[in-house]
Amino acid sequence: MHVNRRACLLGGASLLAASVTPATAQTPTPSFHRTKHGAFEIISVFDGYMDVAAAGAAANKTDTEVDATLLAAGLPKSRILQPINVTFVRTTSDLIAIDVGAGPNFLDGLGKLGDSMSAAGLDPKAVTKVLFTHGHPDHLWGAIDEFDDSIRFPNAQYMMAAVELDLWLSPDAATKLPTDRANFVPGARRNLTALKDKLSTFKPGQDVAPGIRAIDTAGHTQGHTSFEIAGPEPLIILGDALIHPVISFAHSDWRPAADHEPDRAATMRKALLDRLATDRARILGYHLIRPGLGRVERKDAGYRFIAEAS
Numbered sequence: 001m002h003v004n005r006r007a008c009l010l011g012g013a014s015l016l017a018a019s020v021t022p023a024t025a026q027t028p029t030p031s032f033h034r035t036k037h038g039a040f041e042i043i044s045v046f047d048g049y050m051d052v053a054a055a056g057a058a059a060n061k062t063d064t065e066v067d068a069t070l071l072a073a074g075l076p077k078s079r080i081l082q083p084i085n086v087t088f089v090r091t092t093s094d095l096i097a098i099d100v101g102a103g104p105n106f107l108d109g110l111g112k113l114g115d116s117m118s119a120a121g122l123d124p125k126a127v128t129k130v131l132f133t134h135g136h137p138d139h140l141w142g143a144i145d146e147f148d149d150s151i152r153f154p155n156a157q158y159m160m161a162a163v164e165l166d167l168w169l170s171p172d173a174a175t176k177l178p179t180d181r182a183n184f185v186p187g188a189r190r191n192l193t194a195l196k197d198k199l200s201t202f203k204p205g206q207d208v209a210p211g212i213r214a215i216d217t218a219g220h221t222q223g224h225t226s227f228e229i230a231g232p233e234p235l236i237i238l239g240d241a242l243i244h245p246v247i248s249f250a251h252s253d254w255r256p257a258a259d260h261e262p263d264r265a266a267t268m269r270k271a272l273l274d275r276l277a278t279d280r281a282r283i284l285g286y287h288l289i290r291p292g293l294g295r296v297e298r299k300d301a302g303y304r305f306i307a308e309a310s
């Protein structure tokens with residue numbers, strides 16, 4: 001268990017200090033949330049919080065406009081504390097992870113997936129399949145152990161959209177990302193190279209497991225994929241199709257700085273929100289309020305996120 005090895009390296013004094021420090025973004029408590037959906041058990045497992053600049057949620061708006069929207073919703077201004085919710089789907093034959101968290105090397109406060117899985121009683125060796133929504137660090141860099149590059153889920157088969165895999169492996173990948181995100185490429189290649197013997201691709205619309213279909217939500221990245229879980233109503237595992245519980249819903253035309261193709265992403269968000277509201281679908285968002293579950297309602301000229309009571 002990598003976290004324990006890291007704790008050993010910190011030594012006893014540091015452990016004592018950590019144990020009396022109040023919970024913050026830097027010391028998140030491992031947690032998980034279970035729910036049922038049709039024939040499936042869904043477990044939302046916590047990897048930590050990303051403390052990021054609010055301006056990044058809307059690159060085409062001023063800080064004043066972004067802060068006004070956050071304050072009106074009762075949220076702090078300037079900074080956004082984004083959780084990472086990794087979805088596990090248990091079927092009769094499989095334990096499927098949708099994305100793998102950030103690992104500890106991307107930003108402080110992340111890489112807690114292993115501890116949260118332990119709390120949930122999930123054994124990394126029991127994971128049979130991993131589906132990637134896209135190749136950004138907070139979704140992919142948890143694939144390998146930071147000490148020895150060993151694969152964290154050694155018995156799993158891995159799947160990513162063909163377009164997404166091509167993006168990260170193409171020689172000119174860095175030119176297809178926002179300029180200030182070009183440094184995501186080496187880490188993506190390192191993780192994808194480690195997985196290459198276990199990695200296969202899919203296309204949008206394809207069933208990637210019984211009852212689980214890949215749906216095209218490209219724009220955030222060129223091959224971004226969400227996953228639809230069959231049930232009494234659809235459950236859509238969103239990945240980063242909708243990243244903020246207020247801005248992505250009320251202002252789907254505001255462009256997050258991390259979007260690779262901002263206009264396409266805005267068009268995708270609007271169409272997706274319309275469908276989710278019409279279908280009364282359940283959603284689980286990677287960065288929505290823990291544990292990320294909820295629904296979409298129309299509100300004024302936009303939409304709003306209704307978190308599921310847990």
Ligand SMILES: [Zn+2]
Nearest residue numbers: 136138240286
């Ligand atoms: Zn993300």
